[in-house]
Amino acid sequence: MTADPDLISRPAAPGSKADSRSYDEVMHCNRCGFCTSFCPTYLATGDEGLSPRGRNQTWRALMEGRLDPSDGRRSFDTCLLCGICTSVCFAQVPTARLMSQAREKVRQSQGAGGPMRFFLRVIVPRPALFEGLLKILYAGKKMGISRALNRWGVLRWISPRLEAAEEAVARAPKKFLRDLLPSAEKNAEVVHFLSCGPNCVNPEIGLATAHILKVQGVQAGTANTVCCGLPGQSFGDLEAARILARKNIKVLEEYPHATILIDDSSCAATVKEWPRFFEDDPLWRARAEAVSKRAMDVLEWLDSHPLALSAHAGKSIVTYHDACKARYAQGLVNEPRRFLAGVPGLEYRELPEADQCCGGGGTYQFMQPEISQAVGQRKAENISATGADLVLTSSVSCLLQLRNVLAKAQSKVQALHIVEFLARGK
Numbered sequence: 001m002t003a004d005p006d007l008i009s010r011p012a013a014p015g016s017k018a019d020s021r022s023y024d025e026v027m028h029c030n031r032c033g034f035c036t037s038f039c040p041t042y043l044a045t046g047d048e049g050l051s052p053r054g055r056n057q058t059w060r061a062l063m064e065g066r067l068d069p070s071d072g073r074r075s076f077d078t079c080l081l082c083g084i085c086t087s088v089c090f091a092q093v094p095t096a097r098l099m100s101q102a103r104e105k106v107r108q109s110q111g112a113g114g115p116m117r118f119f120l121r122v123i124v125p126r127p128a129l130f131e132g133l134l135k136i137l138y139a140g141k142k143m144g145i146s147r148a149l150n151r152w153g154v155l156r157w158i159s160p161r162l163e164a165a166e167e168a169v170a171r172a173p174k175k176f177l178r179d180l181l182p183s184a185e186k187n188a189e190v191v192h193f194l195s196c197g198p199n200c201v202n203p204e205i206g207l208a209t210a211h212i213l214k215v216q217g218v219q220a221g222t223a224n225t226v227c228c229g230l231p232g233q234s235f236g237d238l239e240a241a242r243i244l245a246r247k248n249i250k251v252l253e254e255y256p257h258a259t260i261l262i263d264d265s266s267c268a269a270t271v272k273e274w275p276r277f278f279e280d281d282p283l284w285r286a287r288a289e290a291v292s293k294r295a296m297d298v299l300e301w302l303d304s305h306p307l308a309l310s311a312h313a314g315k316s317i318v319t320y321h322d323a324c325k326a327r328y329a330q331g332l333v334n335e336p337r338r339f340l341a342g343v344p345g346l347e348y349r350e351l352p353e354a355d356q357c358c359g360g361g362g363t364y365q366f367m368q369p370e371i372s373q374a375v376g377q378r379k380a381e382n383i384s385a386t387g388a389d390l391v392l393t394s395s396v397s398c399l400l401q402l403r404n405v406l407a408k409a410q411s412k413v414q415a416l417h418i419v420e421f422l423a424r425g426k
């Protein structure tokens with residue numbers, strides 16, 4: 001089985017626009033080091049190679065042919081792609097995006113094959129295969145098999161990544177969101193995008209979003225969308241990300257007037273970034289732009305469509321963790337704070353270092369468990385220091401990480417997606 005031929009790119013010309021732009025951007029790094037004290041992986045390790053400055057210089061050396069690609073791998077793979085470095089950099093060097101490109105170069109230098117590439121390009125774009133595979137793994141979890149293997153140390157022995165994945169996904173959902181929500185009509189006002197987290201890990205988030213839309217009287221439903229492409233982008237297989245983006249664009253073009261509502265900020269940021277995936281392909285870039293401009297993070301939706309909430313929702317002391325893909329990729333900082341301030345009875349306490357990544361980073365928490373835990377521990381300490389009962393966020397990746405690190409810290413603070421919290425008040 002191969003990737004769908006209609007969705008794959010034609011071979012890129014050598015010296016593509018993306019390559020020359022990447023080189024141009026990395027040359028803007030003047031090595032001032034201002035970003036280093038904000039970078040979570042540098043703060044956790046003290047390793048210059050794991051700072052934005054170190055990463056940019058490593059990428060530059062690779063592009064100039066002064067470094068073997070495999071020697072840059074640790075520096076590139078350990079980046080959380082959080083984006084805080086760009087927000088404090090005077091030259092606005094887009095280190096996170098450069099690291100995705102650097103990972104792609106390393107993967108390409110290692111040959112075309114690899115089970116991950118097959119998984120991302122062939123399995124993930126086909127919901128019957130991808131979700132079928134997850135259901136088999138979940139059946140093993142429900143029977144206690146993966147838990148027992150973890151307790152006996154077998155998963156750690158195979159790979160610490162498997163151990164981290166088993167711990168992060170605390171329980172298997174009974175059904176996926178795709179099976180629970182109705183399909184959108186062609187003239188739907190809103191298409192509820194099936195992000196992998198709310199679809200396959202925490203369907204209660206998608207159900208809460210659907211409930212809020214219903215209460216607001218919005219005509220909404222799901223479309224036959226697939227993963228947004230973020231895992232491919234993070235892994236360094238940008239072609240896998242493009243395959244998924246094209247498949248989604250084709251589906252979403254069937255609902256030309258609908259707002260595309262996304263209740264996971266990581267996916268919302270990726271959908272908004274689709275046009276960048278096609279820098280060397282003007283036709284697909286135009287199609288991506290037309291679809292992406294209709295995308296809306298649920299944080300934006302909630303800010304612009306206020307809910308009349310009962311006081312029940314607010315009887316809590318609440319803090320809020322900014323998902324990096326909401327804060328840095330989409331600039332959504334005031335929106336969640338503004339609508340939380342309107343929840344009756346809620347006591348809001350700002351989280352120290354709310355602008356710092358939690359260490360979740362999508363699959364990062366499974367791929368780089370040691371650094372992820374070190375970063376997450378600091379986040380758990382900051383959350384506990386607020387004295388809040390609840391910490392809210394807007395990405396499933398952050399939610400899994402927060403639950404995991406809070407449990408390890410034996411904290412009583414409960415982590416919830418913001419829509420789950422708001423749906424409680426309706």
Ligand code: SF4
Pocket residue numbers: 028029030031032033034035036052053056085088089090091092093095
């Ligand atoms: S990325 Fe920006 S802040 Fe960091 S060293 Fe380079 S120029 Fe300075």
Ligand code: SF4
Pocket residue numbers: 038039040041042050051052055078079080081082083084085086095096
């Ligand atoms: S994106 Fe985040 S982890 Fe990566 S270099 Fe920048 S600050 Fe560090």
